[in-house]
Amino acid sequence: KAGVTQTPRYLIKTRGQQVTLSCSPISGHRSVSWYQQTPGQGLQFLFEYFSETQRNKGNFPGRFSGRQFSNSRSEMNVSTLELGDSALYLCASSLTANTEAFFGQGTRLTVV
Amino acid sequence: EDQVTQSPEALRLQEGESSSLNCSYTVSGLRGLFWYRQDPGKGPEFLFTLYSAGEEKEKERLKATLTKKESFLHITAPKPEDSATYLCAVLRGGGGADGLTFGKGTHLIIQP
Numbered sequence: 001k002a003g004v005t006q007t008p009r010y011l012i013k014t015r016g017q018q019v020t021l022s023c024s025p026i027s028g029h030r031s032v033s034w035y036q037q038t039p040g041q042g043l044q045f046l047f048e049y050f051s052e053t054q055r056n057k058g059n060f061p062g063r064f065s066g067r068q069f070s071n072s073r074s075e076m077n078v079s080t081l082e083l084g085d086s087a088l089y090l091c092a093s094s095l096t097a098n099t100e101a102f103f104g105q106g107t108r109l110t111v112v
Numbered sequence: 113e114d115q116v117t118q119s120p121e122a123l124r125l126q127e128g129e130s131s132s133l134n135c136s137y138t139v140s141g142l143r144g145l146f147w148y149r150q151d152p153g154k155g156p157e158f159l160f161t162l163y164s165a166g167e168e169k170e171k172e173r174l175k176a177t178l179t180k181k182e183s184f185l186h187i188t189a190p191k192p193e194d195s196a197t198y199l200c201a202v203l204r205g206g207g208g209a210d211g212l213t214f215g216k217g218t219h220l221i222i223q224p
Contacts, residue, residue: 004155017178033211043156043199045211056210092154092212100146101212 002027004093004104012110018079021107025072025093032074033101034066037088044049048090050096081111114139118200125190125222133185133218135200141207145183146212147176151195159185159198190222208217 005024013019025032034046045058049068067078072093078085088108092101115138125131139143144163148156159176160169162178173194175186185198197219201212 006155035214043201043212043214045213048211051165058211071148100158100161102158103148105155108153 002106003089005112006091006104006107007110008107010108010110012112013081014112015081018077019081019109020075021089021091021109023074023076023091023093025091025101027072029045029093029095029097029102030072030095030102031094031112032068032072033092034074034076035090035096036060036106037090037106038086043090046076057092058063076108085109086111102107113211114202114204114213114215116202116215117197117202118218120218121216122219123221125130125187125220127191127222127224128189130186130188130190131162132187133198133220135183135185135215136181137202138181139181139202139204139213141205143203145178146201146203147183147185148199148201150199150217188222190220192222192224195220195222 010080031050033048049056051067068074088106090106092103117136119134128215147159150156160176165180199217201214
């Protein structure tokens, strides 16, 4: 059974640009969550999608957005990148909301 | 606000030296407590879910326990390959999907 797949694995962007990250969940999983991981703040919840609907959002500015497609694949977008957005972005999938979450390998975003 | 505090921040053990990692939490209505293992540059790997006080789960050299205020991850006769960062996370009960609230983790090093 394939795990959670995130693409790309590494990304370097310039301040002010925007970026789109992709996540393919485990087959059959309908819930996809996104997290930001930094050395200082640890893992922080960004948002969660279930059946193409955003169910909740963490305490992040509106520059961070996402969506989920009918096949449960999800994308997150960060606009007007700032240096502080440099982080490991992790996607997690679960059968339904509030069950065990399985993480992908993450996308390492570096903003220069 | 949900809070998760893990201690110690770092722990260095000799191979075969058993110990315990602590996760103290404050959450409004615990739906579940999760333990993950994370290796450098990778996404968190799911280990255990605990749902109610008194529950215990085991996997190889690891055993997780839960009380109303904290959880312990006991490591028995660890091996160098158990070296990793161990993360604890809680999921709040209620109608919404609020995402996991993570602790900062315990960085465990097992020396041969």
